[in-house]
Amino acid sequence: MTTRSIGDLLIAPGASRGEQLICYTTAALGAAGSTALAVHADLSLLAVIVIAVIAFDLCGGAVVNSTASAKRHFHRAGRTHWHHLGFVAIHVQPFILALVVPEFPWCSAAAVYLLALAGAVTILSTPAALRRPIAFAWVTLALLFPLDTPTALVWMPPILLIKLLLAHLQPEEARR
Template identity: 75%
Template sequence: MNTRTLGDHLIAPDATRGEQLLCYGTALLGSAGAVALAIRADLSLLAVAVIAFVAFDLCGGAVVNATASAKRHFHRPGRTARHHLAFVAIHVQPFLLALVVPDFGWLSAAALYALALLGAVFVLVVPAALRLPAGFAFVTLAFLIPLGLPAVLAWVAPVLLIKLLLAHLQPAGSPA
């Protein structure tokens, strides 16, 4: 009988203790920091709760996607560019934030979501040897685009793009 653990679901099957500590620690600290910013910005309890959830996922996920266990899982045989693009597409957190944070407009949410999808397509279509530098090139240039995010959520775009383009889309042993 194969019993899966919480770590198998939130990180990856066979995540090491060190990977789990880094991932959960970053998720908790990122969430705590984002909550502190949200409380300081005097946001509603609902907004604080959604921000806590999103920060836990994005901050922890950026580290998760960089672990060897997640690389083995997400880049196992049979995984295609379509799987990776779908993983990026399910990251609708900008829209969740737009629902609850008054100064986070729908246009900003759509722009950030589109930027993540465009970046994923770019990284996935370049030759494998260029995927890592292409990811860095896209993320670096994306940081120059004014998305109109409220200051309390200034961390969302960089962490989302790091999680998806620099961590998830890069297989283990990416050429540098």
């Protein structure tokens, strides 16, 4: 029986100490920054807690998904487009935020979610050599989409798109 570490579960099997340090530090600082924004916006305690947890996941996850260990894990042999699309689809954080932050409209939550999902479909339907530039083009243009996002959540759409489209969907490049 193999013993798995917390790093194996939250980052990827075999994550280096350096990768773990960067990922956890970014997650903690993201949670702290989002908490400060939520408290400043005078949101409810429930909203502040939910925002902190989601920021920990998204901020840390954006960095996690860019690590070599996560790239090896998520893009290992046998992984298909369906695995990657499923990973994007389970990121329902915009709807959870709409549930606890009354100033964040459900239509904006749906727009963020659909931008991520449609971006994933577009990227995964693109020839491999063009996926990275298509992902950057998609995120760049998606961030121009006008959303009714409260100040306490302005960080969420770009970080969600970075985590999913720019980090997770991009395999590790071969070393030259």
